[in-house]
Amino acid sequence: MMRGKHRSETIGPEDHGWMGFFRRHPQLSLRTTIQLGKERAIISPEKISRWFDDLKRYVENEVGDKDLLNDPTRIYNADETGVSLCQKGSQVVGLKGAPVMYHYGNSDKSQITVMGACSAAAHFLPPMLIFPGKRFSYNPLEGFEEAALGRSETGWIDSEVFNQWLENVFIPGVEARNVKKPVLLLIDGHSSHVTLKASDTCVQHGIELYCLLEHASHVIQPLDLRLFGSL
Numbered sequence: 001m002m003r004g005k006h007r008s009e010t011i012g013p014e015d016h017g018w019m020g021f022f023r024r025h026p027q028l029s030l031r032t033t034i035q036l037g038k039e040r041a042i043i044s045p046e047k048i049s050r051w052f053d054d055l056k057r058y059v060e061n062e063v064g065d066k067d068l069l070n071d072p073t074r075i076y077n078a079d080e081t082g083v084s085l086c087q088k089g090s091q092v093v094g095l096k097g098a099p100v101m102y103h104y105g106n107s108d109k110s111q112i113t114v115m116g117a118c119s120a121a122a123h124f125l126p127p128m129l130i131f132p133g134k135r136f137s138y139n140p141l142e143g144f145e146e147a148a149l150g151r152s153e154t155g156w157i158d159s160e161v162f163n164q165w166l167e168n169v170f171i172p173g174v175e176a177r178n179v180k181k182p183v184l185l186l187i188d189g190h191s192s193h194v195t196l197k198a199s200d201t202c203v204q205h206g207i208e209l210y211c212l213l214e215h216a217s218h219v220i221q222p223l224d225l226r227l228f229g230s231l
Helices: 016-024 045-063 159-176 196-204 222-227
Strands: 075-084 111-119 128-132 148-152 183-187 207-211
Touching (some): 045 207, 159 196
Antiparallel strands (some): 075 111, 111 128
16 A cells, blocks of 8 residues: 555555566565464474473483484474365466366375384484375275385374374384484374374384474474475
């Protein structure tokens, strides 16, 4: 909005003034915003710094291993993301005046979940693909046999599937590389991750399960920021 003494004028994207503004400020561009909840918006550098201090104290005093945080081969992050089986429509070129444009697609409203893990030394473990349903008349991993198969009623991860991932994917993958124990596994505090069974499984295999700062995964969760974010 440009305001003068006697008039106001709205500049739209089609006006030369709008394009001139971006020519004068090449460091700026139109960006798509991402909705941020109140809980995430109030995360401060002080809270994040305090979380790192608490992590260091825990590893040094409770775990008793002062070398762990200096060894990237022993630090892992795990995260999951949902993939909708019903893709949204995209823009196409069509005739003016046409009332609607259709595209052929799947009307299924369910999703699959991809569970991934990576070390700070860039060791990626095979992903687990979590499908909705309990039985299949086909092999859902055909063409991607390297992945692990998970099942839940909704296609979302639950505590049972997370423990299966620990036992069948994460622990065998770490042990196959002869990674020195204990190993630090950073996860978010989702209820499916924080269970007595998962804790017992980790204790038995030298895995230190540690939760990231609540509501801060969009800032400090590596897989969320760099892998799933780019996808």
